[in-house]
Amino acid sequence: MQGAVAVSIAGLAPEANSANAPAPAVPTEARFSPASVRDIARALAAKPYSPPDEKLPDALRDLNYDQYRSIRFLPEHALWRGDNRGFEAQFFHRGFFYKNKVDLFEVVEGRAVAIKYHRDDFSYGEGLGKWPDEDLGFAGFRLHAPLNRPDYFDEICVFLGASYFRAVAKGEAYGLSARGLAIDTGEAKGEEFPLFKAFWLERPAPGASSIVVHALLDSKSAAGSYRFTIRPGATTIFDVEMALYPRVDLPHWGLAPLTSMFFFGPNDRADVEDFRPQVHDSDGLMMLNGRGEELWRPLVNPHNLQISAFADSNPRSFGLVQRDRDFAAYQDLESAFERRPSLVVEPIGDWGEGEVVLFEIPTKEEVHDNIAAFWRPKQLAAAKSEHFYTYRLHWGPDIAKSDTLARFTRTGISTRGEGVKLFVLEVSGEGLKGLDPKSVKGIVSADRGEISNIVTQPNPQTGGWRLSFQINIKDQSAVELRARLAENEAPVTEIRVYRWTP
Numbered sequence: 001m002q003g004a005v006a007v008s009i010a011g012l013a014p015e016a017n018s019a020n021a022p023a024p025a026v027p028t029e030a031r032f033s034p035a036s037v038r039d040i041a042r043a044l045a046a047k048p049y050s051p052p053d054e055k056l057p058d059a060l061r062d063l064n065y066d067q068y069r070s071i072r073f074l075p076e077h078a079l080w081r082g083d084n085r086g087f088e089a090q091f092f093h094r095g096f097f098y099k100n101k102v103d104l105f106e107v108v109e110g111r112a113v114a115i116k117y118h119r120d121d122f123s124y125g126e127g128l129g130k131w132p133d134e135d136l137g138f139a140g141f142r143l144h145a146p147l148n149r150p151d152y153f154d155e156i157c158v159f160l161g162a163s164y165f166r167a168v169a170k171g172e173a174y175g176l177s178a179r180g181l182a183i184d185t186g187e188a189k190g191e192e193f194p195l196f197k198a199f200w201l202e203r204p205a206p207g208a209s210s211i212v213v214h215a216l217l218d219s220k221s222a223a224g225s226y227r228f229t230i231r232p233g234a235t236t237i238f239d240v241e242m243a244l245y246p247r248v249d250l251p252h253w254g255l256a257p258l259t260s261m262f263f264f265g266p267n268d269r270a271d272v273e274d275f276r277p278q279v280h281d282s283d284g285l286m287m288l289n290g291r292g293e294e295l296w297r298p299l300v301n302p303h304n305l306q307i308s309a310f311a312d313s314n315p316r317s318f319g320l321v322q323r324d325r326d327f328a329a330y331q332d333l334e335s336a337f338e339r340r341p342s343l344v345v346e347p348i349g350d351w352g353e354g355e356v357v358l359f360e361i362p363t364k365e366e367v368h369d370n371i372a373a374f375w376r377p378k379q380l381a382a383a384k385s386e387h388f389y390t391y392r393l394h395w396g397p398d399i400a401k402s403d404t405l406a407r408f409t410r411t412g413i414s415t416r417g418e419g420v421k422l423f424v425l426e427v428s429g430e431g432l433k434g435l436d437p438k439s440v441k442g443i444v445s446a447d448r449g450e451i452s453n454i455v456t457q458p459n460p461q462t463g464g465w466r467l468s469f470q471i472n473i474k475d476q477s478a479v480e481l482r483a484r485l486a487e488n489e490a491p492v493t494e495i496r497v498y499r500w501t502p
Contacts, residue, residue, distance in 0.1 A: 031110060032110055037227070038225040041216060041217070042223075045223040045247050045384075049219070052195055052197060053101040053137070056099055056136070057129075057136075059130060060093075063095040065096065068093075070126075071122055071123070071125065073121060074121055078144070083206070085204040085205065085208055086145060086146070086211075087204050089141055089142070092138055092142070092160055093136075094137065097161065103198040103199075104199050104201065106201055107202040108203045112200055117137055139160060142159070148171060156230070158174075162193045163179045163217055164177045164179055164259070165179075167230075167238065167393075168236065168395065169233065172340065173339045174340075175260070175261075175281040175337075176260035176261070176281045176371075177259045177260070177369070180224065180226060180242075181244070181254070181255075183221055183222065183252070184252050185257070192220060194221075196216065196226075199213060200214040202214075211229075212230075214228075221250060224243060227240070236396060240390065240391050240392070250382075253377075253381055255374060256345040256347075256375055258319065259369045260371040261368065261370060262283065262299040262300070262301055263366040264280070265299075265300075267412060268301055275331065277328075277331060278337070279330070279332070280299065281340045282320035284298045286344065287310060287356055288316040290314040294495065295497055296407065297310075298411060300501075301362060302501060305362065306360040306499065309358075310357075314347070314352065315347055318345055320342065321343075323407070323409065341395045343395050344393070345393060346392040351375060353379075354376050355376050356373065358371075400430070405431060406427050406428060406431050406492055409426050409464070411424070412424040416470060419476065423483075425466065425483060427464050427467060428464035432465050433463075435487055435492065440486070440492070442455070442456045445481070448475075449471045452471075467485060469483070473502075476502040479500045480497070481497070
């Protein structure tokens with residue numbers, strides 16, 4: 001590494017070959033403690049920002065997608081291969097979009113040892129040029145563990161590109177991503193993308209069921225440290241401990257950011273000609289706010305950028321969810337959208353006042369991540385301060401618990417005359433069984449327009465209920481809607497919040 005980062009990492013007390021030998025820029029071995037990366041980040045934030053190292057040999061600088069994909073790490077060279085440690089690590093070559101050099105270390109008995117790049121750890125496709133077998137560093141890494149069967153190490157998570165990372169649970173395929181930090185998302189001056197520029201992988205104990213990874217984050221505006229404790233399973237859990245050190249005031253920053261794709265769904269496929277009924281990695285934003293309210297916001301692919309903010313104090317959880325898990329809902333044999341994970345953020349401790357922010361960006365292709373969600377604290381993060389947060393990431397299926405309120409599962413909208421829209425909402429859940437239709441009512445509100453003809457009834461075809469209503473929107477302006485079912489004023493469903501736009 002170059003500049004300030006090299007000085008900070010060298011502060012881990014590198015081993016010297018002799019008493020007078022200078023410390024290397026990136027020590028091959030150094031003492032390591034749980035506070036080491038936090039100390040590096042704090043020192044890093046006190047110095048001017050140093051851009052990432054993007055220097056690459058000519059043969060790697062301008063690779064296209066297919067050429068980069070042809071470079072594969074050899075599984076037999078995986079870190080901890082055959083050691084019965086419950087995990088293996090494989091590494092990504094630099095090139096294509098991934099030019100930034102990422103330093104990797106293995107932590108063993110309180111010492112951090114550099115993981116060196118070797119050309120022979122990879123296989124290469126035809127037509128690639130030649131480059132010297134020097135230490136190029138890596139673009140990122142992935143972890144493998146016995147997830148779907150005990151005799152095979154499945155890929156469970158990937159850290160690759162800026163501060164992005166993805167994970168899967170048992171039986172799932174990759175979908176949405178998480179990020180380390182959001183800065184200036186949606187601001188006119190453009191978004192800043194912090195980078196994970198170094199990782200420390202703690203060597204797991206024999207037969208371990210969890211692994212610890214430390215990460216150093218850096219950007220023009222802030223530095224930070226992260227400690228991930230990763231536990232793969234039917235739901236894969238990341239326990240995240242982060243420390244943030246702003247170089248400048250951060251009025252527009254986001255904690256625990258999530259990034260996903262929503263192209264179209266049953267009620268949002270205008271101008272889309274496609275044989276598939278739905279195409280998305282996530283179909284809604286779930287929130288359990290500090291007042292104990294369960295909220296559901298279906299996603300849309302808008303004609304114009306949409307930004308929604310849900311004010312709260314001490315949120316209990318929020319996340320981007322893939323609620324529809326039926327193949328028939330997607331009909332895609334290759335993408336397997338029904339197997340994409342949901343990702344829910346569970347704050348540990350009080351996060352104070354702020355808002356869950358949702359960005360929905362127009363897209364005409366499913367290859368673009370056009371959905372972002374994160375927690376934005378009310379108070380800015382002041383320059384030269386430090387901030388500590390702990391949270392848990394749940395990657396896995398959206399499984400209702402025994403005490404979960406009934407959920408909205410489908411929306412239908414049709415026109416009933418000029419300016420009049422009919423909404424038909426389907427609801428399902430164990431708590432709906434045995435309800436007396438005479439005691440159930442639909443509660444619907446809107447910030448504009450006139451609500452009428454609210455009807456609630458059991459749906460014998462689904463075993464759930466149906467809530468329908470009409471709204472007269474004469475001026476064709478956007479409308480914020482809230483709807484739920486209640487029995488004798490007690491809620492029996494989550495609250496469905498939705499923005500209808502003309």
